[in-house]
Amino acid sequence: MESSQWKVLFKICVYLPYEDGHSNVDAYVDELSQIESLIDNNLDCHVAICGDFNVDFFRNWLHTALFNSFCENVNIKPVCGHSACTIDYTYNFEMVRFNIHYWIIFQRLTLL
Numbered sequence: 001m002e003s004s005q006w007k008v009l010f011k012i013c014v015y016l017p018y019e020d021g022h023s024n025v026d027a028y029v030d031e032l033s034q035i036e037s038l039i040d041n042n043l044d045c046h047v048a049i050c051g052d053f054n055v056d057f058f059r060n061w062l063h064t065a066l067f068n069s070f071c072e073n074v075n076i077k078p079v080c081g082h083s084a085c086t087i088d089y090t091y092n093f094e095m096v097r098f099n100i101h102y103w104i105i106f107q108r109l110t111l112l
Contacts, residue, residue, distance in 0.1 A: 014051035
């Protein structure tokens with residue numbers, strides 16, 4: 001592959017605010033906006049976001065809804081939802097399975 005065909009992998013590491021009713025909503029939305037700005041300013045790169053998003057996709061909570069909307073708006077998806085992934089949960093505590101994501105990627109990015 002020629003160097004002109006290579007794309008840079010731009011990794012964004014995050015620690016998003018925890019959900020505590022409505023008290024952290026503004027901070028959570030602000031963090032998501034900053035991430036979206038980084039993505040928009042690096043359109044020539046493959047973007048991977050890693051860290052603690054403080055959401056569980058199986059819960060029907062406010063931050064989960066905000067994060068789902070964010071992922072849809074910027075066309076990214078948790079690695080667990082990628083077609084190449086076969087993991088159905090990412091964390092098990094006291095026999096309860098949680099779907100907590102630490103990596104999300106553009107849907108068009110291929111997993112190796």
